[in-house]
Amino acid sequence: MGHVIVTDIERADAATIDALAAHGVATVHEALGRTGLAGVSLRPIQDGTRIGGSAVTVLNWPGDNLMIHAAVEQCRAGDVLVVTTVSPSLDGSFGELFATALQHRGVRGLVTTGGVRDVADLRSMGFPVWSGAVNAQGTVKATPGSVNVPIVVGGTIVRPGDVIVADDDGVLCVPREEAPSALAASDARLEKEAASRVAYRNGELSLVRNGLREVLADLGVSYITQAEYDNGRH
Numbered sequence: 001m002g003h004v005i006v007t008d009i010e011r012a013d014a015a016t017i018d019a020l021a022a023h024g025v026a027t028v029h030e031a032l033g034r035t036g037l038a039g040v041s042l043r044p045i046q047d048g049t050r051i052g053g054s055a056v057t058v059l060n061w062p063g064d065n066l067m068i069h070a071a072v073e074q075c076r077a078g079d080v081l082v083v084t085t086v087s088p089s090l091d092g093s094f095g096e097l098f099a100t101a102l103q104h105r106g107v108r109g110l111v112t113t114g115g116v117r118d119v120a121d122l123r124s125m126g127f128p129v130w131s132g133a134v135n136a137q138g139t140v141k142a143t144p145g146s147v148n149v150p151i152v153v154g155g156t157i158v159r160p161g162d163v164i165v166a167d168d169d170g171v172l173c174v175p176r177e178e179a180p181s182a183l184a185a186s187d188a189r190l191e192k193e194a195a196s197r198v199a200y201r202n203g204e205l206s207l208v209r210n211g212l213r214e215v216l217a218d219l220g221v222s223y224i225t226q227a228e229y230d231n232g233r234h
């Protein structure tokens, strides 16, 4: 495939995206059958921010941010810009000027395998970023790449229009077609966890609640239960 800028991408339903974002990365990841995580090397530059949005993807040449300039025009309110390079590069290809332009368009944040700079400004602007590095090393605008093609981020495929959820736990990609089922499974998981939370507040053991004594027994692990211990002392 040559270099392309694809404009007519499909996006998931906005309410579904927002509901997935509210669940957060860990819950939706579990609901997806423990798939979709974009690795551990993308770290948030801020604390306590959770976003969801529709992916606009960028494939840059290393040391070059030409295609981010092109991608800004393709971004709409509710999107998340997702950037990688054709070979590994941690150069600082993104900063507060890009963030200013994206904020104007209602973009919810940036995910990049590359580096970002101007991070104090990005934080004070409230523009959320997950990146492979903080790096003041700048880039040029000289080499073509693509916008809105499938890319690989932390071992996970991100296609334009997939749903990105990102928070303090990392970055997750939900394939667009799976967004409704991922939401239903996340809702179910939330209910199950709420019941477990009440049980644990009341002192119930996860070993008992989850049938794990049987698992330990099957694995041949011997131990003294609390009841046995207490009885032995009386």
Ligand SMILES: O=C([O-])CC(=O)C(=O)O
Residues within 6 Å of the ligand: 065, 092, 093, 094, 095, 096, 097, 098, 099, 117, 118, 138, 139
């Ligand atoms: O301009 C650049 O190359 C990246 C940057 O620092 C900004 O967006 O502010």
Ligand SMILES: [Mg+2]
Residues within 6 Å of the ligand: 095, 096, 097, 117, 118
């Ligand atoms: Mg700058």
